[in-house]
Amino acid sequence: MHIRLYTKTNCPLCDKAKAILAELQADYRFTMEEIDIYEDEALLEKYQLMIPVVELDGEEIGYGMMKKETIRKRLRQAQKS
Template sequence: MKINLYSKTNCPLCDKAKQVLQELQNEFSFQINEIDIYQDDTLLEKYQLMIPVVEIDGEEVDFGLVQKDVIRKRLLEARKS
């Protein structure tokens, strides 16, 4: 499974979101695909005020202050299906 993390450089919330995802990798098998929104005008327009954004299977699961419990719940649902 691959998780997209939409972020930007010099973003403390993005760093915290990445840390949450890395901690969850101890429980679940997935890759983190970190995407800098400043490299794509479309992504910048879409996510500028929301970052960081965690996307699992094309679904925006959480953004801003990313919560480990929210991501864990979605990963458990994905594991069951």
């Protein structure tokens, strides 16, 4: 499983999302890639007001205020497939 976390600098919600994902890595095996939306015009336009955005294997599974249980549930589903 691979998670992409779309973020920007000085973003408290992004920091919280990173912390949640780091905690979940103890229970689920996934790689994580952090992408700054300000380094890509298309991403900036797409995610500007939504960040942070969590994408699991190419599917957006959450944005904004992240809930650990929501992400955990999606990881569990993906692990079973």
